Amino acid sequence: MLTDMHIAIVGGDARQLEIIRKLSEQDGKLSLIGFDQLDDGFAGANKHSFDTLNPASVDAVVLPVSGMNNEGEVESIFSKNKIILREEWLDKTPGHCVLYTGISNNLMKNMAKRTGKKLVELFERDDIAIFNSVPTAEGTLMMIIQNTNITIHGSKIIVSGFGRTGMTIARTLKALGADVEVAANEGDLRARAFEMHMESYPLKELAQRVRDKDVIVNTIPAKIFTADILSKMPAHTLIVDVASKPGGTDFRYAEKRGIKALLAPGLPGIVAPKTAGKIIANILADLLKEQLETEKGGNS
Known part of the structure; x- marks a missing residue:
């Protein structure tokens, strides 16, 4: 008490x-x-x-x-x-x-x-971050469903970052039948993705990997999706950036290219x-x- x-x-x-x-x-x-x-x-x-x-x-x-x-x-x-x-x-x-x-x-x-x-x-704290990854993953699903015209099942998705939040999001999307790839620089995290039957690679390969993707989910709070990488994406690609502000996406260039990019920090407080x-x-x-x-x- x-x-x-x-x-x-x-x-x-x-x-x-x-x-x-x-x-x-x-x-x-x-x-x-x-x-x-x-x-x-x-x-x-x-x-x-x-x-x-x-x-x-x-x-x-x-x-x-x-x-x-x-x-x-x-x-x-x-x-x-x-x-x-x-x-x-x-x-x-x-x-x-x-x-x-x-x-x-x-x-x-x-x-x-x-x-x-x-x-x-x-x-x-790890405990709060892991607990919070559940409503974050649910909120990410909501945003993908609301902002695409395809099913998650069968869609091609990259999750950048495979920490406490990225792992839960990737696992949830894969459980729904998505083809999930993981972009992370840490070897141990890529090994964990392999163990979970997901293809993984370092961030430097993103420019080649984004060319056919339907959805990108970014969890890394650093400028990962630069103009150079965004220029390689299909126009229909949806980016859901759940990293803390200002996110990891060049939102100005995404808008210029007609790519829908959504900054969505604090999803747990919004959806649950x-x-x-x-x-x-x-x-x-x-x-x-x-x-x-x-x-x-x-x-x-």
Whole structure:
């Protein structure tokens, strides 16, 4: 239980509601920032702003999956107000206060370092990434079905990247009868693709391999699909880029060529926010309990 632990939950989307619900059930004391338009009531949760919440009382700050932008602004679908996490506010939280986020940027990392706060990037964890790969794969299927006029069964598909997300997507597409190829530079990942009966090759071969493909699914957050590679694709090829922003595709050139290229980061929060929220909430609750036990041990 998280009794008497004061947690500030800041901004976000529908996934945050599952986090609020879970931590409320664990008897945490919750302060909600960026939820002024939320009608739901949660036991032990009160709405605040950074101006009305005393930072000295906060044991943990929970940011949404998207973290914050380079100006410190935190997105929230439950507020029309601009929500900015300022270093001055964070600096006034206790030394044991932990900053939890889905992903981070240099601003957040530097802010945590300068204020002496521990930063936990949830989406760097294998467990969350693997759990999240399931709704990501389902969302990818949805986008392929909605944006093509052929069946997945029998279609020729490349999945670029064969990490925690790419592996689940490739396995799901193959199970539906697609001819799936894997592009990855890591030899061990290509070996795993071979074991799963999928042809694989390094990224440098993409220019030759894309010539007859119906669908490309990119999971690599780096510019993989350059103008040179896109120029080799058939015009009917669909690209679904699920890598984090800005993705791994030259979207400007794709549009110029008439290739439909869709940037779709955060699919779990779009297609299955309740499930995606529960995944994060369960892991976060465990981490907060560990934090609480560490604090108790340090105070004993």
